[in-house]
Amino acid sequence: MELPVDICESLLERHPVARLATLGPAGSPHLVPVVFVRHGGDLWTPIDGKPKSGGELVRVRNVRKNPAVALLLDDYEVDWSRLWWLRVDGRAAVVEGRHPQSDPEIAEVAAALRAKYPQYDDVPLFRAEPLLLRITVVRVRSWCAGREALP
Amino acid sequence: MELPVDICESLLERHPVARLATLGPAGSPHLVPVVFVRHGGDLWTPIDGKPKSGGELVRVRNVRKNPAVALLLDDYEVDWSRLWWLRVDGRAAVVEGRHPQSDPEIAEVAAALRAKYPQYDDVPLFRAEPLLLRITVVRVRSWCAGREALP
Numbered sequence: 624m625e626l627p628v629d630i631c632e633s634l635l636e637r638h639p640v641a642r643l644a645t646l647g648p649a650g651s652p653h654l655v656p657v658v659f660v661r662h663g664g665d666l667w668t669p670i671d672g673k674p675k676s677g678g679e680l681v682r683v684r685n686v687r688k689n690p691a692v693a694l695l696l697d698d699y700e701v702d703w704s705r706l707w708w709l710r711v712d713g714r715a716a717v718v719e720g721r722h723p724q725s726d727p728e729i730a731e732v733a734a735a736l737r738a739k740y741p742q743y744d745d746v747p748l749f750r751a752e753p754l755l756l757r758i759t760v761v762r763v764r765s766w767c768a769g770r771e772a773l774p
Numbered sequence: 775m776e777l778p779v780d781i782c783e784s785l786l787e788r789h790p791v792a793r794l795a796t797l798g799p800a801g802s803p804h805l806v807p808v809v810f811v812r813h814g815g816d817l818w819t820p821i822d823g824k825p826k827s828g829g830e831l832v833r834v835r836n837v838r839k840n841p842a843v844a845l846l847l848d849d850y851e852v853d854w855s856r857l858w859w860l861r862v863d864g865r866a867a868v869v870e871g872r873h874p875q876s877d878p879e880i881a882e883v884a885a886a887l888r889a890k891y892p893q894y895d896d897v898p899l900f901r902a903e904p905l906l907l908r909i910t911v912v913r914v915r916s917w918c919a920g921r922e923a924l925p
Contacts, residue, residue, distance in 0.1 A: 640850035644803035652795035699791035
């Protein structure tokens with residue numbers, strides 16, 4: 624069965640992690656876990672200050688060439704009667720060079736990220752320059768093992 | 775930093791869940807959580823008896839047309855100094871019509887799945903016919919936030 628709409632909405636607001644799939648230049652999928660926040664109907668994920676490999680991140684490079692992405696929210700449970708997932712098919716855009724100090728929308732997204740993730744008290748929200756992916760939701764699909772699974 | 779090789783090996787053996795990315799016909803990524811087992815160097819994930827939508831599953835249909843897949847293993851942690859992920863880029867094949875009773879390799883894979891997942895005492899390992907994806911590992915990449923993150 625699908626998850627009820629109100630639970631989907633709640634998960635998109637509150638679930639702490641998603642797995643992001645983007646498409647590489649050779650047409651192969653790329654996967655990485657991301658934090659995200661919903662703002663203005665879109666999902667935003669920052670390229671934040673967690674330690675990363677050097678150079679432009681693959682997810683950013685991929686989105687510049689192909690905006691098709693998917694996000695998966697789920698929690699693995701040993702009790703399989705409690706499994707569920709929610710998948711977002713979306714179109715992503717690289718948002719860069721917009722600073723919270725001068726851009727109200729980015730200021731709101733940054734505030735939403737700080738509110739959702741107190742970890743940003745210690746981890747820089749942005750690296751040298753603000754850089755985010757903005758994901759416009761095209762379709763939401765969900766599944767759960769049954770009524771006991773409702774998160 | 776990357777995860778040490780021995781930890782990657784252990785995760786590929788023991789981690790209970792992965793997120794599988796396949797490619798849809800329009801070139802868009804598809805994501806679903808899967809259980810899996812390693813056997814003979816490959817990763818195997820069954821289309822098991824957990825409740826699912828009708829018809830052939832999207833992951834199977836996608837792999838028939840395009841074998842490029844990725845699998846992501848990770849655990850979200852509130853303590854971001856403990857984050858890690860391991861990504862497998864692979865080539866998948868649909869394995870069907872081979873029965874454990876008459877096919878030693880499938881019997882071994884089924885035994886490995888039952889050993890890893892006691893949930894298969896209650897949930898059917900296969901639906902009407904045995905159906906699995908076999909994923910040949912092309913590349914393994916990993917990342918962790920630091921030494922504290924080693925799983």
